[in-house]
Amino acid sequence: xxxxxxxxxxxxxxxLEQKLKGRVTxxxxxxxxxxxxxxxxxxxxxxxxxxxDDPAAAYDLxxxxxxxxxxxxxxxxxxxxxxxxxxxILYSTRRNEHLRLRVNLPAKDPAVPSLTGVWPAANWFERxxxxxxGIRFDGHPNLQRLLTHNGFVGHALRKDYDxxxxxxxxxxxxxxxxxxxxxxDPADMFETMTLNFGPSHPTTHGTLxxxxxxxxxxxxxxxxxxxxxxxxFEKMSETHTWVxxxxxxxxxxxxxxxxxxxxxxxxxxxxxxxxxxxxxxxxRTVLNEFSRIMDHLVCIGANLVDLGALTNFWYAFQPREEIxxxxxxxxxxxxxxxxxxxxxxxxxxxDNFVEWSRSLLPTIRDRIADIDGLITKNKIxxxxxRGTGVVTKEQAIAWGFTGPSLRASGVPYDVxxxxxxxxxxxxxxxxxxxxxxxNFARYIVRMEEMRQxxxxxxxxxxxxxxxxxxxxxxxVILPPKEMVYNEMEGLIYHFKLVFEGVKxxxxxxxxxxxxxxxxLGYSLVSDxxxxxxxxxxxxPCFPLxxxxxxxxxxxxxxxxxATLGLLNIIAGELDR
Amino acid sequence: MKxxxxxPPLGPGIPSTSGADFLTTKLDVAVQWAQSNSLxxxxxxxxxxAIEFMSVVSSHxxxxxxxAEVVRFSPRQADLLIVAGxxxxxxxxxxxxxxxQMSEPKWVISMGVCASTGGFYRAYHVVQGIDEIVPVDVYxxxxxxxxxxxxxxxxxxxxxxxxxxxxxxxxxxTFVPIRVGTDPDLSxxxxxxxxxxxxxxxxxLPQIGVTAESELGAKAKADAGEGHR
Ligand code: SF4
Numbered sequence: 001x002x003x004x005x006x007x008x009x010x011x012x013x014x015x016l017e018q019k020l021k022g023r024v025t026x027x028x029x030x031x032x033x034x035x036x037x038x039x040x041x042x043x044x045x046x047x048x049x050x051x052x053d054d055p056a057a058a059y060d061l062x063x064x065x066x067x068x069x070x071x072x073x074x075x076x077x078x079x080x081x082x083x084x085x086x087x088x089i090l091y092s093t094r095r096n097e098h099l100r101l102r103v104n105l106p107a108k109d110p111a112v113p114s115l116t117g118v119w120p121a122a123n124w125f126e127r128x129x130x131x132x133x134g135i136r137f138d139g140h141p142n143l144q145r146l147l148t149h150n151g152f153v154g155h156a157l158r159k160d161y162d163x164x165x166x167x168x169x170x171x172x173x174x175x176x177x178x179x180x181x182x183x184x185d186p187a188d189m190f191e192t193m194t195l196n197f198g199p200s201h202p203t204t205h206g207t208l209x210x211x212x213x214x215x216x217x218x219x220x221x222x223x224x225x226x227x228x229x230x231x232x233f234e235k236m237s238e239t240h241t242w243v244x245x246x247x248x249x250x251x252x253x254x255x256x257x258x259x260x261x262x263x264x265x266x267x268x269x270x271x272x273x274x275x276x277x278x279x280x281x282x283x284r285t286v287l288n289e290f291s292r293i294m295d296h297l298v299c300i301g302a303n304l305v306d307l308g309a310l311t312n313f314w315y316a317f318q319p320r321e322e323i324x325x326x327x328x329x330x331x332x333x334x335x336x337x338x339x340x341x342x343x344x345x346x347x348x349x350x351d352n353f354v355e356w357s358r359s360l361l362p363t364i365r366d367r368i369a370d371i372d373g374l375i376t377k378n379k380i381x382x383x384x385x386r387g388t389g390v391v392t393k394e395q396a397i398a399w400g401f402t403g404p405s406l407r408a409s410g411v412p413y414d415v416x417x418x419x420x421x422x423x424x425x426x427x428x429x430x431x432x433x434x435x436x437x438x439n440f441a442r443y444i445v446r447m448e449e450m451r452q453x454x455x456x457x458x459x460x461x462x463x464x465x466x467x468x469x470x471x472x473x474x475x476v477i478l479p480p481k482e483m484v485y486n487e488m489e490g491l492i493y494h495f496k497l498v499f500e501g502v503k504x505x506x507x508x509x510x511x512x513x514x515x516x517x518x519x520l521g522y523s524l525v526s527d528x529x530x531x532x533x534x535x536x537x538x539x540p541c542f543p544l545x546x547x548x549x550x551x552x553x554x555x556x557x558x559x560x561x562a563t564l565g566l567l568n569i570i571a572g573e574l575d576r
Numbered sequence: 577m578k579x580x581x582x583x584p585p586l587g588p589g590i591p592s593t594s595g596a597d598f599l600t601t602k603l604d605v606a607v608q609w610a611q612s613n614s615l616x617x618x619x620x621x622x623x624x625x626a627i628e629f630m631s632v633v634s635s636h637x638x639x640x641x642x643x644a645e646v647v648r649f650s651p652r653q654a655d656l657l658i659v660a661g662x663x664x665x666x667x668x669x670x671x672x673x674x675x676x677q678m679s680e681p682k683w684v685i686s687m688g689v690c691a692s693t694g695g696f697y698r699a700y701h702v703v704q705g706i707d708e709i710v711p712v713d714v715y716x717x718x719x720x721x722x723x724x725x726x727x728x729x730x731x732x733x734x735x736x737x738x739x740x741x742x743x744x745x746x747x748x749x750t751f752v753p754i755r756v757g758t759d760p761d762l763s764x765x766x767x768x769x770x771x772x773x774x775x776x777x778x779x780x781l782p783q784i785g786v787t788a789e790s791e792l793g794a795k796a797k798a799d800a801g802e803g804h805r
Contacts (some may be wrong), residue, residue, distance in 0.1 A: 166702075167700075207623075231662050231701070321634075
């Protein structure tokens with residue numbers, strides 16, 4: 001079942017291979033995966049600098065670091081050299097290309113040089129890989145645990161770590177040393193004071209924590225901390241079948257669950273080499289866009305409450321309730337939809353789906369217009385949002401931003417446009433960008449995105465396809481009951497699917513979609529069994545929150561609140 | 577002179593005094609009645625359930641109808657802690673601190689299966705039910721619970737406050753958690769043995785923090801049925 005391998009043509013590869021003489025190789029990959037370069041730990045930094053700076057490569061955006069423990073892969077003898085792998089996922093905003101830079105690491109003391117100096121966005125990703133996989137990053141400025149607490153022992157995503165092994169945490173980390181390292185004059189305890197913000201604070205809309213050193217109202221240093229909602233998504237995925245992972249994906253970005261499930265299903269479908277029928281594609285696209293609207297509405301509504309504009313919250317939540325109605329009719333759940341399936345959808349959309357969806361649009365449009373009328377030209381909103389939380393284009397790229405926050409800084413990267421999936425290639429829509437990079441830009445980009453989402457929905461509803469919603473590949477979708485009862489083959493398919501689950505051919509993929517907050521990537525590794533070998537999510541919020549402490553430094557505390565809300569950090573996705 | 581028809585009672589435990597313009601009641605009952613109808617919730621929202629909590633307080637489901645709309649984000653101003661979402665080990669000390677900061681009388685609703693039992697996160701970093709850390713009065717099932725289900729939980733709590741049941745248990749250092757589900761007939765007390773013991777006066781009461789999750793056998797279930805009606 002394995003797909004044919006091809007060697008991707010990378011224009012810069014000959015130069016790089018020449019330069020690093022045999023220490024970098026281009027790996028053969030199946031067509032559905034991204035191009036991959038393999039190097040070793042000693043060459044990594046050199047290769048990284050080349051990939052960033054060479055104009056033919058220009059991989060300026062650091063997307064993800066996906067680590068793998070290969071010790072339980074079939075054919076892998078433990079103790080042999082490459083037990084661990086560090087896969088750096090890179091993207092070039094200029095060339096619209098993804099690249100995986102792979103380093104193989106030994107079982108004993110896996111260590112690579114830190115790439116924080118090359119791509120600042122690598123900082124937290126490396127801490128995460130250290131925390132969960134135990135890969136050491138030499139030269140990292142602060143290689144500490146990130147997602148788990150300080151009392152934790154071991155590295156949870158290693159294959160020999162028991163999934164249920166908990167460690168008690170009885171005390172909070174006060175983060176004083178980290179903060180002191182960031183304050184210019186740590187000895188000066190009279191002029192400044194420490195302000196703890198979160199993890200249980202209303203404006204974090206979840207469980208985020210920032211400890212600040214403030215001079216009056218001004219923030220002189222800040223240290224952000226996450227992991228207060230680390231629910232072990234990746235470990236849980238490894239212990240469930242491919243289909244059972246879908247409910248877990250719902251709870252990543254719980255403001256727009258449909259998008260996560262869709263992204264995951266798409267990744268697995270690519271590995272399986274199956275295509276879903278047009279009706280499923282259309283339904284997925286429509287619901288994705290409704291989810292995007294819901295997500296942006298929560299972001300804007302909740303953020304405006306923090307700024308003191310309560311009315312907008314009610315305006316934002318009314319259309320959400322109505323979209324929930326539609327989702328409930330489709331899949332039976334309001335929030336955690338679990339609607340996407342590998343190979344299609346859980347079940348067909350209701351008969352009146354098209355009319356129903358269409359009837360929601362006027363309400364959404366009206367409520368958005370209400371918010372627009374209250375806020376967009378409002379003097380208070382201008383004072384609070386304009387010029388606060390500014391992120392320049394260069395900063396946004398260096399910090400690994402994607403999604404509305406990147407577009408608000410003037411980089412028009414949108415996966416839906418640049419690497420279309422589902423039905424996005426067949427519809428006409430614009431990618432709104434702003435150039436100011438401040439909170440107001442992020443607000444205005446989101447407002448416009450909602451209108452564009454409605455445009456997409458309208459176009460698809462106008463030619464909503466008929467037919468089945470599930471692929472007829474019975475390796476992944478249960479065959480119809482008549483077939484099971486009357487044909488031997490049907491019975492076998494049914495039996496195998498129920499008892500063994502979907503079997504994804506051994507292999508690896510990085511698949512990405514446009515989540516509500518940015519690029520949502522899944523790095524999946526399969527060993528050919530019914531369970532995923534490794535699931536790594538590239539959460540859009542992660543780099544956003546990592547950069548938060550840098551954005552707010554030098555600003556006011558109250559502006560930090562506005563910035564936090566409009567970056568839209570969702571804890572479920574941040575901590576997984 | 578005709579006697580006026582008997583009036584319906586003004587509140588639980590408050591008898592109507594037909595025709596008269598005063599009431600007699602016990603102070604406790606009046607206080608409990610007032611407390612149950614003016615709960616000040618503090619949402620300890622951590623995850624997806626918090627989003628549903630937002631729906632409950634916003635216009636469509638309107639928690640104000642139950643007198644519990646004054647959402648406070650300072651534990652010192654709240655008397656009802658609604659834990660909405662997964663609590664992980666790293667967050668556990670925070671939850672404990674928030675609970676300790678609330679002043680008596682205080683109640684706890686555990687919203688969603690994650691807060692109640694860890695949900696489908698049987699994993700290395702997730703608290704397997706917040707009753708490991710704080711006592712819980714009402715468990716609301718669902719992932720996330722529908723807004724109706726949470727409202728049911730709150731009404732259930734109101735009943736318990738009004739009946740004085742919780743106050744009595746607090747005084748004797750016990751608490752009586754109950755589970756509510758989509759089907760009220762299937763609601764099961766979490767500490768069934770303890771509850772039953774108290775109601776029948778046969779057994780020792782469990783101490784705060786003692787969990788008896790395993791005691792959900794058929795007998796306990798049947799007993800619970802008797803005990804609650
Ligand atoms: S119970 Fe379900 S909806 Fe609630 S926090 Fe847990 S996973 Fe999320």
